[in-house]
Amino acid sequence: MGVRLRYTLLYGAMVLVSGLGLLAIVGALSTQSTMQAPAGGAHAPAEVQIARLQEQLAESDEAHARQLLLGLITGLGVTVLLSLLLGRFLAGRVLRPLRVLTQATRRITADNLHQRLAVRGPADEVKALADTIDDLLARLEESFAAQRRFVADASHELRTPLATMRASVDVAMAKPGPVPQETAVLADRVRGSLDEVDRLLEGFLLLARAQHGAFDDREAVSLTALASELLRSRTDDDVDVFEDLHAEVATRGNPVLLARLVGNVIDNAFRHNAGPRGWVRVSVAARGSEAVLEVESTGEVLDSAQVAALGRPFHRLGRERTGSGTGLGLSIVDAVAAAHGGRLSLAARPDGGLLVTVALPLAVAVPA
Secondary structure, X not given: OOHHHHHHHHHHHHHHHHHHHHHHHHHHXXXXXXXXOOOOOOXXXXXXXXXXXXXXXXXXXXXXXXXXXXXXXXXXXXXXXXXHHHHHHHHHHHHHHHHHHHHXXXXXXXXXXXXXXXXXXXXXXHXXXXXXXXXXXXXXXXXXHHHHHHHHHHHHHHHXXXXXXHHHHHHHHOOOOOXXXXXXXXXXXHHHHHHHHHHHHHXXXXXXXXXXXXXXXXXXXXXXXHHHHHHHHOOOOOEEEEEEOOOOOEEEEOHHHHHHHHHHHHHHHHHOOOHHHEEEEEEEEEEOOEEEEEEEEOOOOOOHHHHHHHHOOOOOOOHHHHOOOOOOHHHHHHHHHHHOOOEEEEEEOOOOOEEXXXXXXXXXXXXX
């Protein structure tokens, strides 16, 4: 039961109780006889006439009492009805500032925490609530900004020691003289680990930038061209590729981030495919006001209840997924899509594999 309905019922109940009390008082007074029989007299005919007159007056009193009671009941019903309507109107006026606060708060998300309610007016309970929400939003904004700054700064700072370690390995391997086989194998492993950490740091930076959403270099970007270029660069002969890229479909956004979005989705499909008879289907289409990229691939059978968690950082399913990739691919896709006003949808295929759908706002102008 909403607050407005509770206020309405409260107003109506108050009027009803008051009216019932008034009706009881009037009813009690109307039942008392207004005439009293006189004491016995000497003349019988006169007494008979007085008795008849008293009977007529009593009947008239009863008729007036019934009319009065009927009028009171009718008035009480009309009063209760009017009180309910008036109570609903007044409750709406009283709760209007709270509805405004609710709508304004719902429009504020993690991407626009800089917005404030900024309610003006007397220092009442509603303004105190709005100021409290503004303080909470300020603390949340600072916390999100601090988290993003930490990720970006830590990723930048870690690049220097990684470069130093990679250079040390290269210098050690470039020394004159034969290099033991064990040392060469170890050096290759160290290089591979350094490359993996470097890709992980690059993913951190890209994820922080996408989650921040602070980029003004938006332009029309063809999803069809991006998908076609990425598919041409794939040389995996063990996977059959099916394309549906006939229409030129574009969205507006950052070209670098959108290229990474398309690349991560397609690379994820190839990386986690199901062996020599696997296949990948890539389609780009315009559906209403959205540019939709769909990538469907074969693979291991996944639990549909856990597929949605694949969009979280470092979350992978299955033994084959444990050591492959950085675990940030779909997280970056989700963040980039959200930063461009789109969304990521994941669905497990009954026969195994994954269907990844990315919906972005359709661009009005399609690039050449």
